[in-house]
Amino acid sequence: MNKNIPLIVDLDHTLIDTDLLVESSIATLKKSPWLVALYPFWLLQGKGYLKAQLIQRCDINISTLPYNQTTVDYINKCKKAGTQVILATASHEFYARKVAKHMDLFDDVMASNKHFNLSSHNKAYKLVERFGEQGFDYIGDHMRDLPVWQASNLAILVNVSTKVIRKTQHLNTLILSKKNNF
Structure with missing residues (x-):
């Protein structure tokens, strides 16, 4: 941990032990099961568009989400050391905010919207654009x-499988937790 380098935190299955796309889909379908017929049309317009449609139709109680205590503890440790902490997620910005x-741990939020899905290569590109290569x-x-x-x-790896550990072994890594089902 270097306090001059920001800590970027993923949300789904990292900060929380669930996925907000799944949670919002379930909540939406419980209220209006017929909407499942629209999912393919929404998805054709992009994953960000699908997420935007779901937030218009349901609300998730953020306080009841299953937060990952290992991740929260690590964030708290970084915050106490003076590290800037940013939530960067493919989840919709509405839920991320x-x-x-x-x-009350994050200095900023980067998230998906109806036009852009902040995931994988997109997330890497945006983070490098903002902080530079290896700047976070x-x-x-x-x-x-x-x-x-x-x-x-x-x-920094949390809730990871053996496959992920193997794929990242050549990187500078810190393993906080592994999945129980090896």
Whole structure:
């Protein structure tokens, strides 16, 4: 941990032990099951558009989400050391900002909107554009985070599988937690 290098935190399966796209889909379909017929049309316009449609139709209680205590503890440790902490997620900015406000740990939020899905290569590009190559540490959980970890100063792994550990072993890594199902 270097306090001069910002910590970038992923949301789904990293800060929380669930996925907000799944949560918002379930909540929407519970209220209006017939909307499932529209999902393919929304998705044709992009994943960001699908997420925007879902937030218009349901609300998620942010306070009841299953927050990952290992990740929260690491963020708190970084904050105490004076590190800037930014939430950067493929989840829709509406939910990302609500989570950031609820947690009161983040200095900024970068997230998807109806025009842009902040995931994988897109996220790596935006973070490098803002902080420079290797100008940030990144905490994530999935193979889709590989481009971001490759561009980061430190790849911090949480809830990761053996496959992810193997794919990142050549990087400067810190493993906070592994999945139980090896």
